[in-house]
Amino acid sequence: MSSLIGFLALFISLVLNLFLLSSIPLINLSIVRFNFLIRISAILTLTSFFSLMVAYVTSDFNNFNVFQNSHSQKPMIYKISGTWGNHEGSMLLWISILSIYAFFFSFSKKIDDKLKKQTLLIQTSLHILFSLFIILTSNPFLINSVIVDEGLGLNPILQDPGLAIHPPVLYAGYVGYSIIFSLAIAGLLQKEKNNEWLYLAKKWSLISWTFLTGGIALGSYWAYYELGWGGWWFWDPVENISLMPWIAGLALVHSLLMIKGEQILKKWIIFLSILCFSLSIFGTFLVRSGILTSVHSFAADASRGLFILLIFFLITGFGFLIFLLKSPDNSGKINLLFINKVSALVINNVLMIVTTLTILLGTIYPIIVEVITNERISVGGPYFNSTVIPIMIPGFLLMSIAPVLSWQTNKIKNYRYYVIGFILISLLVLFYSYFTIFNPWGILGLILGFWIIIASFLAIILSYKLKLNFNFFKKINSHIAHIGVGIAIIGITCSSVFKNEYQYNLKQGDEFKIKNNKIIFENVETSNEKNYQALRINFVITDKDRVLSTIKAGKNYYPTSKIITTEAGILHQWFRDVYFIVGEQKNNEWFIKVYINPFVSFIWLGVIIMIYSGFIGATKR
C-alpha cells in the first residue's frame, strides 16, 4: 500500500513539474500560484520519500527494495536509515532534498519575481530529469514478485549511527548547490544587472557548504572507527569526489565575500556556481555509474551508468553553454594591489581551483590511462599528499591575516604584532621539535596551524571592540572559521605525521607497555545482541598504576548476512586516541594492532567550529 502511494506521489510530482515547465509558453502563471505549485510538488516528493520509509519501518517485504535491503530483526534506527542505505532509496532522498531546497527558496523575499520564477523553473527541470532517472532505472517502489516474510538485511558495515545520518547531511550539501546553479543560470538568462541575487547566492552557498562539511566529516569519522584501518582519510575516489565540490564551494563562498568590498568578479562567481553543482552531480553519480573503481562503491549497472552520464553531460553542458553565450561583461573595476583583501581573495580562489583540478586529475587519471593504454592503475594517497598539500600552503599562510587586510590599500594595521607573532611561533615549534621528533612536514603543519590560530586571535583583539553579544560573534565570524581551520590543521598534521603503530600476539592476561601506559589483556567475552553476536576483548589501560579506562575491541557476527565486522576500540583523549583492533586468533593467541593517533580530536573540534561559523555566516547579510 505505502509503495503504491509512494510511487503515485512521485509520479504526480513529476507531472506537476512537467506542467510547470510547459506553462511558460502556454499560460502565464502568477508568481503566487507558481510558488504554490512548487510547494505542492515538494510535499508530494516528500510524501513519496516517507512512504518508502514507512515501508522500511513496517518491514513491508512486498516492496522489492525493502526485501533486498532490510530485515525485520534490525533495530529501528537502521530500519529508518535503510531507506537511503541503498541506491534506489538514496536517489529518492536526493530528489526529496532537491524539492526541499525549492520549497524554501520559494519563500525568499529579497529577489524580484521574474528572477525567482526563472530560478525555480531551472530547479523544476532538474527535478524532472532526476525523477525520470528514478522512475526509469532505479524505482524503489517495485513490488516483489514472490511472497516472502523476511528480508535479506542491510550490509552490517552500514549499521552504524554515524553512517545512518551521513547520507542525508552529505546530500543536503551536494543538492544545495542546485539552487545556486539555478540562480546563476537564471541570472545569466535574464541578463540580471542588479547584484541583489548575489546575497542570496552567498547565503545558500554557505548553507550547502556547511552541510557538505558535516557530511564529509561524518563519513570520515565513520571510516575512522568502523573500517578499522587506523586512519580517517584514505584518498579513495569516493572521498575525493566529495572533497572537490567542498573546495570549489569554499572558493565560491570566498569569492562571494567580495560583494562587501563592492568589487565583484561576476563571471567568476557564475562559473564557480555552475562548477560546484557539476562537481556535486559528478560526486554522487560517478561512483554509482561503475566507471570508477573504488574500494567502497556501490554495485554497478550499465544502463544506470549510461543514464547518469547523460544527465551529467546534459546539466553540465547546458550550464557551461549558457555561461559561454550569455556571460556578462565585467564592468566593475578590480582593485588588485600587492597585498589587499581583493588580491588575497583572488589568490585563494586560484589556489582552491588548482587544488580541485589536481584532485580531479588524480581521480580520473586511472580512467584516462585505461582508455588509452588498456592498463589498469590506481593512484594512491602519496600522489594526493605530495600535490594537494604544497599547493594549499600559500593559501594557509594567507588566510591567517586575510580577514584584516584592507579593501583599498596595501597597509596592514599593527603589522608588527603579526610579524613578531609569526617569528615567535616558528621559533617555539622549531625548538620544541628539535628536542622531540624532527619532521619537516610536522614542523610546517604545526607552524601553519598555530600561526593561523594566533593571528586570528590577534586580529580579533586588535581590530574589534570586545563585546559579548551575538552581533560581535557575527562580526568576528570569519576569524572563528579560520581558527577552526587552524585547529584542524594541527589535528591533521599530528595524526598523520606523528602516528605510531604497534603489533602484538597476545594471550589472556598478557600485558604490554606503550610509552608510559601499561595495557593488560584482561579477558575475552561474548554476548548475544539483537541482530548480532559480539566478541570483545577487554583491555585495561593504566597510567602509573592508576586505571585510566577499559577499552573493548573485537568483532561482531551478523547471522542474517553471515558477515563479520571489526569493531575498533578507541580511548579518546584530548591529545591522542589509543586505537585497538583485534585480528585473528590461533591457539588462544590474538593478533592485536594498536595505533597511537595524536590530536585526532582536534580534527573533529576544528570541523565543528567550521560548521558553527558556516551557519552563523548564513544568518549574516
Add this chain to the structure above:
Amino acid sequence: MSQRFQRLLLIIFSLLMVSIAIVLILLNSKENISYFYTPSEIINKDTNNKNIRIGGFVEKDTFVKVSSSLFNFNITDNNHSIKVIYNGILPDLFREGQGAVIEGHMLKQNIFKATSVFAKHDENYMPASIKNELEESGYWNKNY
C-alpha cells in the same frame, strides 16, 4: 596599474600555479601509481619489485593460518593462481571463494608478498576491472 595589466598578471600567476601543479604531478606519478593485474597477466611479467595490485578470487581450500597474523592463500582468476603471503589483519569480508584485491610486490615467480588486502566491501560489490577480466575469460558468473 591598468586593468589590462592586472588581468595579465592574474593570468600569468594562474598559469604559473597550474604548471607547478602539473610538474608536481608528473614528478610524483611514477611512484604513486600502482598497476593492476589479474593472476594470468602477472604470471609471465617482470615487475621488478614494483608495487602492484592483483585482483581475483581467494582460491578455495588454499587459506592457511600460519599464526594469528600470518596467512597464506592463493588468488586466482580460474586460469592461473598466485601464492600470497600476508602479515596483518584481514578485512572483514575476506573469505575463500570471494573476490579480493591485494597490494604488494612479487617475491619470486608466483609468490606475492601482500602489504594490504581489500575484500569486496558490499554484498554486491565487484571491482569493474575484475568483472571485465572474468567476462573475457568466460568465467563470469552472475552470482558472484
